[in-house]
Amino acid sequence: MKKFKAILKKKGPLVIPGVYDAIGAKIAQKVGFDAMFQTGYGTSATLFGMPDYGFIGATETVDNARRICRAVSTPVIVDVDTGYGNALSVWKLVKEIESAGASGIFLEDQRWPKRCGHMQGKEVVPYEEYAEKLGAALDARSSKDFVIVARTDARATQGLDAAIERGLKNKKLGADIIFVEAPQSIEEMKKIGKSIKAPLVANMIEGGATPISSALDLYKIGFKIILYPLSVLFANTFATMNVLKELKKTGGTKKIQKQLVDFEEFNNLVELSKFRKLEKKYGYSKRE
Numbered sequence: 001m002k003k004f005k006a007i008l009k010k011k012g013p014l015v016i017p018g019v020y021d022a023i024g025a026k027i028a029q030k031v032g033f034d035a036m037f038q039t040g041y042g043t044s045a046t047l048f049g050m051p052d053y054g055f056i057g058a059t060e061t062v063d064n065a066r067r068i069c070r071a072v073s074t075p076v077i078v079d080v081d082t083g084y085g086n087a088l089s090v091w092k093l094v095k096e097i098e099s100a101g102a103s104g105i106f107l108e109d110q111r112w113p114k115r116c117g118h119m120q121g122k123e124v125v126p127y128e129e130y131a132e133k134l135g136a137a138l139d140a141r142s143s144k145d146f147v148i149v150a151r152t153d154a155r156a157t158q159g160l161d162a163a164i165e166r167g168l169k170n171k172k173l174g175a176d177i178i179f180v181e182a183p184q185s186i187e188e189m190k191k192i193g194k195s196i197k198a199p200l201v202a203n204m205i206e207g208g209a210t211p212i213s214s215a216l217d218l219y220k221i222g223f224k225i226i227l228y229p230l231s232v233l234f235a236n237t238f239a240t241m242n243v244l245k246e247l248k249k250t251g252g253t254k255k256i257q258k259q260l261v262d263f264e265e266f267n268n269l270v271e272l273s274k275f276r277k278l279e280k281k282y283g284y285s286k287r288e
Contacts, residue, residue: 003145004075004103005176007034008199013219018229020046020064022071026269028232029074035103038068039229040079041116046233054113058084062096069101077104077149079229081114082125087136094140104147106179107137109154109166117181118208122156127166131173138174149201150175153182160188164195171198177225182209186221189213193222201225206234 007014016035019025020042028036041052043064048055058080065078078097083090090107097105108114109130111123124130130152137148150170154163160183167178179201183189189210193200202223204212215226239259246256253260261269 004035004077004147005145007075008147008177008224010034013215013226014224015215015226015228016077017232018042018227019068019076019232022067023270024232024236025068025072025074025076029072030269033074035075035077036068036072037106037227037229038065038076038078038102039233040081041230042233043079052114052116052119054081054115056081058089058093058096062093062100065097065102066100075103076101077106077147078102080105080107082108082110082112083133083137084112087132090133091136091140094137094146095142098141098143098146103145104149104176105137106149106151107134108151108181117151117153117203118205118210122153124152124154124157127169130166131169134170134173134175147176148174149177149179151179151181151201155180155182155184155188160191164192167192167196167198171196177201179203184209186211186213189218189223190221196222199224201227204228205230 014034016037017028017033018037018039019028020039025036040056040061043060044050044052044056047060047064061078061080065076069076080093080097083093094105109124109127111125115122134148134150141148150167152163152166152170154166163180167180171178177199178196180192181203183192189202200223202213202218202225203210204227206212218226243253243256243260247253
C-alpha cells in the first residue's frame with residue numbers, strides 16, 4: 001500500500017485530481033500529483049454513460065480500483081459512495097478495496113440511491129446508521145495507513161450546523177479526514193474550518209454548489225485536501241466532442257493535430273519500451 005498519511009502530514013494544501021481509469025491515473029502520476037481520487041461520478045459516466053445516481057455498485061468500484069491501483073505507484077483514494085449496503089457490506093468492501101491496493105476510501109451518509117453531492121434531491125440516513133458503517137470501515141482496515149474519509153451530505157437537508165455536528169461526531173469516532181459536502185459560500189466554508197479541527201476536504205466541482213477558490217486560500221481557512229474530482233472528466237469530454245465534431249465535419253484531424261498527443265508520446269506514456277525489453281528478455285522475438 002502506498003502511504004497516504006505521510007503525504008497528508010506535509011505542510012500546505014494537498015491538491016488531488018479525480019481519475020476514473022488507468023490511463024488517467026498514469027497521466028496524473030506523470031504530471032506529478034502526490035495522490036489521486038477514484039471518482040464514483042466518473043466511474044458511472046465512463047462505464048455506463050449514466051449519471052452519478054446510484055447505478056454503480058461494489059463490483060464496479062472494486063474492479064475499477066484494482067485496475068487503477070495496478071497502473072500507478074501513487075496513492076489512490078477510492079469513492080465508495082455509501083458502501084453499497086449495511087455495516088457488514090462496508091466491512092467487506094474495505095477489505096476488498098485495501099486488497100486492491102488503494103490507500104483509503106471516501107464513505108458518505110446519503111440514503112440509497114445516492115447521487116452526486118452537488119445535485120438536488122439528496123437525503124441522509126439517521127446518524128446511528130452511518131456511525132455503524134463508519135465503525136465497520138475503521139475496524140476492517142488492516143493498516144492504519146489506510147485512510148477513512150467521512151463525508152456528510154447533511155448540509156443540503158438539515159443545514160450547515162447539523163452537517164458540522166456530524167463532522168465532529170465522525171472525527172470523534174476515529175475518521176482520519178472529515179468532509180462536509182457542498183457548502184454554498186466562502187462564509188460557510190470558514191465556519192466549517194473554524195468548527196472542525198481535523199484534516200478537511202474542499203470539493204471543487206466546476207459549476208457545482210461550492211464556489212471555486214484557490215488551494216492556498218482554502219488552506220488558510222482550514223482545508224487540507226483540495227479535491228478536483230471532475231476536472232479530468234469534463235476536460236476529456238470537451239476534447240472528445242471537439243475532435244469528433246472536426247472528424248465528422250471534415251473527414252480528418254489535420255487541422256487539430258496540435259491538440260493531440262502523437263503516437264510516440266502516447267506509447268511512452270503506456271511504457272511500450274518496458275514491454276519491448278520484457279519481450280526480448282523472455283525470448284519471444286526468437287521464436288519461430
